[in-house]
Amino acid sequence: MQDVLIIGGGMAGASAAFFLAAGRQVTVLEAEAHCGMHTTGRSAALFIEGYGNVAIRAFTRASRQFFLEPPSGFCDVPLLTPRGTMSIGTAAQRPRLEALFAERVAESATAIEWLDPDASRSVIPILRPEYEASAFLDRSAMDIDVDTLHQGFLRGARRQGAQVVTNARVEAIERVGGAWTVTTTAGVFEAPVLVDAAGAWADQVAAMAGATPLGLVPKRRTAMLVETPPGINAKDWPGVIDADEMFYFKPSSGMLLLSPADETPSEPCDAQPEEIDIAIAVDRVQQAAALPVTHVSRSWAGLRSFFADKTPAVGWDPHVEGFFWLAGQGGYGIQTGPALGQLTAALVTGSDLPKPFLGEGADPSLLSPARFHGPRPT
């Protein structure tokens, strides 16, 4: 019998395993042959402190220290490298952009700079004139080395004695005598605590365990890689994001990554890109930038899974003993990964939260699954 079973080996499950394994016997059960096969392996790899709602921003800030100073032996390359983001808009989007700018300045004045048209053009020389007058730069945004972070969590968990079992799809969950019996395609596992880190499948896993699903909606987002325009070195460009998040593009692997920032509701599945979303991405980016696209080198899609309030659920289910939610990370599960893993370990073991949490406003009650439930019937 283990102390904790974690269902899902993506960023959520891996980070929880890493922090829990320090004091508990942990087994991660992953359905696929590779832990990064679903959303974790399909992200845009950005760390943006000003992205998302108040809760997301607080838990992103609470993750910063881990990203900048991971424990010794965790990895041998930096987890974050400077990238920056440039938010842009047309004249019609200017009020929205100004509101975003004011919000970001209030949180991090030093890193944020409004750009005049000359400055915009010098940062992104292919920007069309309609977008040059409304733009600001956020120098604090970073690229995340997602694979190094994910593998660091899994390797570190194993070093502390955790098991990571792949090809172990959970098919049945039963609570017997104060412990969970979990039947998978790789055998039967038992533990008193179950952590649901099943990404897009989290509600389905909860239902298997007899917990009430919390209304998780997986939403497909598409990304693709295209060549940079001939003669242009885009390596150090910031990520460029539309004020209404209708598209973004950023340098990636010597090419440009484009996304239409789509959010199409989907069943949990191995998401695939649709031709129409690829065409929309190219069209939207070309309205903002002179970027000839003759060929899409690679395209993919992944599911960003949201609860109605766009805030993750991290905590004990209020009605089902031993069932812990770690779900609904939406489009922020990499940048919040370290903090949500630490929070999971603290709540499961009943230990104190790391010091930076409260200073950053990372209050666990913001993420409590109890917010979805009315009072327990008497």
Ligand SMILES: Cc1cc2nc3c(=O)[nH]c(=O)nc-3n(C[C@H](O)[C@H](O)[C@H](O)COP(=O)(O)OP(=O)(O)OC[C@H]3O[C@@H](n4cnc5c(N)ncnc54)[C@H](O)[C@@H]3O)c2cc1C
């Ligand atoms: C295009 C795109 C861009 C993004 N950009 C960013 C970004 O820039 N920054 C950022 O922070 N985030 C970004 N995200 C979001 C981020 O990728 C996710 O929030 C994060 O990867 C979620 O991790 P997860 O572990 O919850 O889910 P997953 O990685 O999907 O892991 C869940 C795992 O559970 C397993 N599982 C499910 N059911 C079972 C079962 N029954 N038995 C066993 N295992 C099961 C699955 O196989 C899967 O491996 C982006 C996402 C997309 C799609």
